[in-house]
Amino acid sequence: MSNSIYHINKGINKSIEFQGLRAQYIWYFGGMVIILMVVFAILYIAGAGTVICMAVIGSSGTYMSIKIFVMSKKHGEHGLMKAMAKKQVPKVLKSYSRRLFQTKDKEEKK
Structure with a gap:
């Protein structure tokens, strides 16, 4: 059995990358694994x-893993x-009155 070496950091001041997952997606993947374990326990106890x-766990785990990657x-x-x-x-800012812009002009003149 050979030892596996997993490289986590790619360099100084770069984000963590592990097996193609970058930054916050590593946390999403870990959260998914924990949720799947809890769902398995609930189903088994039920x-x-x-x-x-x-x-159920295999299919949902595969689907969520693919989505995360x-x-x-x-x-x-x-x-x-x-x-x-x-x-x-917002895509558009609507103003139905010129009052907002007029009061600003008066304040700047004082």
Whole structure:
């Protein structure tokens, strides 16, 4: 049996990358694993068969893993946060009154 060496850091002042996952996606993947373990325990305690538990956990784990890897590859280190922030910015600012702009001019003249 050979020893496996996993490189976590790629250099100084660079974000952590592990097996293709970057930055916060490593945390998302860890959270997914913990959630899947809890769901398996709940299903097993509820009396579901082991085969059913494994099928549910296996299929949902595969789906979520693929989604996390796709998001990591698509958005990169900060891209997901930028995409979420972009949704918060309004596309259009509407003003039905000129009053806001007129009061500012008077204050500047004083």
